[in-house]
Amino acid sequence: NAGVMQNPRHLVRRRGQEARLRCSPMKGHSHVYWYRQLPEEGLKFMVYLQKENIIDESGMPKERFSAEFPKEGPSILRIQQVVRGDSAAYFCASSDTQGNYGYTFGSGTRLTVV
Amino acid sequence: AQSVTQPDIHITVSEGASLELRCNYSYGATPYLFWYVQSPGQGLQLLLKYFSGDTLVQGIKGFEAEFKRSQSSFNLRKPSVHWSDAAEYFCAVGPGGNKLVFGAGTILRVKS
Numbered sequence: 291n292a293g294v295m296q297n298p299r300h301l302v303r304r305r306g307q308e309a310r311l312r313c314s315p316m317k318g319h320s321h322v323y324w325y326r327q328l329p330e331e332g333l334k335f336m337v338y339l340q341k342e343n344i345i346d347e348s349g350m351p352k353e354r355f356s357a358e359f360p361k362e363g364p365s366i367l368r369i370q371q372v373v374r375g376d377s378a379a380y381f382c383a384s385s386d387t388q389g390n391y392g393y394t395f396g397s398g399t400r401l402t403v404v
Numbered sequence: 405a406q407s408v409t410q411p412d413i414h415i416t417v418s419e420g421a422s423l424e425l426r427c428n429y430s431y432g433a434t435p436y437l438f439w440y441v442q443s444p445g446q447g448l449q450l451l452l453k454y455f456s457g458d459t460l461v462q463g464i465k466g467f468e469a470e471f472k473r474s475q476s477s478f479n480l481r482k483p484s485v486h487w488s489d490a491a492e493y494f495c496a497v498g499p500g501g502n503k504l505v506f507g508a509g510t511i512l513r514v515k516s
Contacts, residue, residue, distance in 0.1 A: 294447070323502075332408075332494055332506035333448070346503060381447060392438055393504075395447035 292317070294384050294396035295364075302402045309369040309376070311399045315384030322365045323393060324357060327379040339365060372403045406431050408497050410507035417485050418515050425480040425510050427495030437478040438496040438504065439469055448494065454478065465489070490514045 295314040303309050315322050320341055325333040335349040339359040350357065354372075359365040369376055379400050383393035407430045417423050429435060436455040440448040452463025459471040469480045478495060492511045498504040 296447075325506075330508070332508045333496075333504075335503045335505070338502055348503070383448075392450040392453050395440075395449070397445075397447040 294319075294382055294394050296380075296382050296396035296399050298399060299397065300400050300402070302404060303372045304404055305373060306371050309372050309401055311367040311369075311380050311382075311401070312364045313367070313382030313384075313396060314364040315382075316386075316394050319384035319386050319394070321385045321387070322359050323383045323385075324365075324367050325381045325383065327381060327398075329378075333381060336367070369401075372401070374403050377401055377403045406497055406499075406505045408495050408505055408507035410493075410495055410510050412510045413508070414511045414513065416513040416515060419487050420484050423480075423482045423485045423489070423512070425493050425495075425512070427478045427480065427507060428476050429478065429495070429497045430476065431497050431499075433499070435497045436499065437469075437471060438498070439463065439467070439478075439480050440494045440496065440506075441465075442492045442494065442509075444491075451480070451493075485512075485514055487514045487516060 297312050322339045324336040327333045337350050337357045338346040354370045356368045379398045381398045383395045385393050409428045411426050438453045439451040441451050442448045451467050452461050454461045454471045462468050467482050471478050492509045494509045495507045496504040
């Protein structure tokens with residue numbers, strides 16, 4: 291009974307490259323959330339998706355960041371033209387309803403931009 | 405705007421001692437409140453949650469938290485800390501969980 295699977299666990303990108311972070315929700319979960327954790331800070335909401343729909347992207351930076359959750363396959367968080375300030379841990383969470391009972395988090399992807 | 409304050413960045417307690425981690429929130433309506441724990445290099449694990457009913461909630465690993473509306477607080481407690489409890493603890497508030505606002509976290513160190 292796998293939990294929320296995120297890959298890769300660690301990702302190193304040079305400035306200007308693209309980063310693709312993948313998240314497979316728990317079996318039976320159709321709601322996915324992405325959060326970013328900067329060093330020594332709490333998690334900050336980025337985006338909430340259901341299958342094929344973005345429900346709330348109020349926490350997403352206006353440029354370079356995008357997210358999708360296709361009908362088939364994992365949710366993808368895409369960061370184009372990465373900069374050093376994008377270095378952070380990115381966590382995905384999933385829930386079976388609207389998250390009222392708490393999420394299940396993945397182990398995160400730690401992005402380092404060099 | 406919603407916000408969560410965890411006043412203590414670091415707390416050190418002796419193994420076997422009691423623990424209380426503080427959490428204060430600002431939220432306009434009845435909040436949904438959560439405590440999560442994060443071990444180094446890991447994701448977050450839900451310890452407990454509150455959204456209605458009894459203001460004292462029990463969670464996993466022997467933790468409990470008490471919702472005090474008059475104080476806008478949701479402090480986490482454990483009567484006897486174990487070395488394996490050393491981790492970072494996050495309090496979060498939300499309008500039903502879709503978009504949680506997290507505090508900055510409290511790092512718990514346990515000394516033997």
